[in-house]
Amino acid sequence: MNNENTVQELMELDKKHFLHPTSPISQQQENGASFIFTEGQGIYLTEMNGQKLIDGMSSLWNVNIGHGREELGEVAAAQMKKLAFSSCFATFSNEPAIRLAAKLAEIAPGNLSATFFTSGGSEANDTAYKLARHYWILKGQPNRQKIISRTKSYHGVSMGATSATGLKPFRDFNTSIAPDFHYAENFSTDSLLEVIEREGADTIAAFIAEPVQGAGGVHIAPEGYFKAVRRICDEHGILFITDEVITGFGRTGTYFGIEHYDVVPDMMCFAKGVTSGYAQLGGVMISETLHNEFAELSKGTLLHGYTYSGHPMACAVALKNLEIIEKENLIANSKQMGEVLLEGFKKLQQQHDIIGEVRTLGLIGAIEVVKDKQTNERFESPIVPQLVSEAAKRGLIFRSVVFDGQDTLVFAPPLVITPSEIDEMVNILDETFTAVG
């Protein structure tokens, strides 16, 4: 079968049998996949027809060390040959999981020192809510079961994570939302205080926030916000959880996003960049204080665990991934290249009337698309999907956010990106804005 026939065959099979995550289902059924990727190298992905595209999103904000890293394949193969799987239930353990937990304790902020492993970010968040609620039961305050999150937040799609997600369309998808989730206005400590006042501090288990909101449109916290959040949580006895699923492992130019704000959470969720997407892994880190309290107060079993908690192959891949991040100074590169990317965005802003605010923090960034720069007026119907498809034709993939009255382009290229590759990205964006604007 020649390549053209294989593409046709795969397109038909994809339309008929593959229900894609977060997909425009009718469009998908009618037109099939827009790209069927076959290879990746560095910041580039190649699809079946041979087109090479810059992966301006590190796929799903996760391929931090870039595509095609053979070292990770080698580590995965070696671990699978030696011990592909053994359970970590109860008191069983394995070397990669132990070493990864110890490595995470070394790099995490403050006294975050113990890790509960999951297979991804949603499970990590659900675990954090369950641990927080269980903690208060152990502490003799069983009424503290409410979780507060924020508008525009995204925490995943399992029941708890969807319930915590502030982006309403995700919650409106169906009605199976867990009780006891409440939302404070984004970046407003007044609103957080109002929710605490309204619900009663003695009913609240935890507050969760992404250090930089990703899926909600790359929103960066104003100066002082997280310090105030930490203070408010302490004053009201509320646990503070950070969701570092996107912002962890160098994405924002520091190991973890919350480090920008000089604040230490009680729990920290992570996933994605911990393996750069080479294996499915996530987890929650808890502080030494919480860990000791759990051990002291809990008389029974921690009745929460996934089959793949502490998967040896995934943990071995994560260890190698972290070694590469450190050896290749990718955190420093993220910081520097984030500044180069911002310069590029600013140049585009001067050249194109429909570019409003631009922002980056490390290698996560956004361009706001506006009808009128002076008033920030939006287009009547979003034009960012058009920008996304025109850029893809020219060899660049990124994402658009059209929730909550936003018309935003979001970017998160691999941390290995170079200045000339950023130039390539910016040139494609320039041509794209010229074509659409």
Ligand code: PLP
């Ligand atoms: N939290 C944040 C901040 C995320 O961006 C995501 C996914 O994009 C998740 C949680 C959910 O992670 P997963 O898709 O691995 O379940």
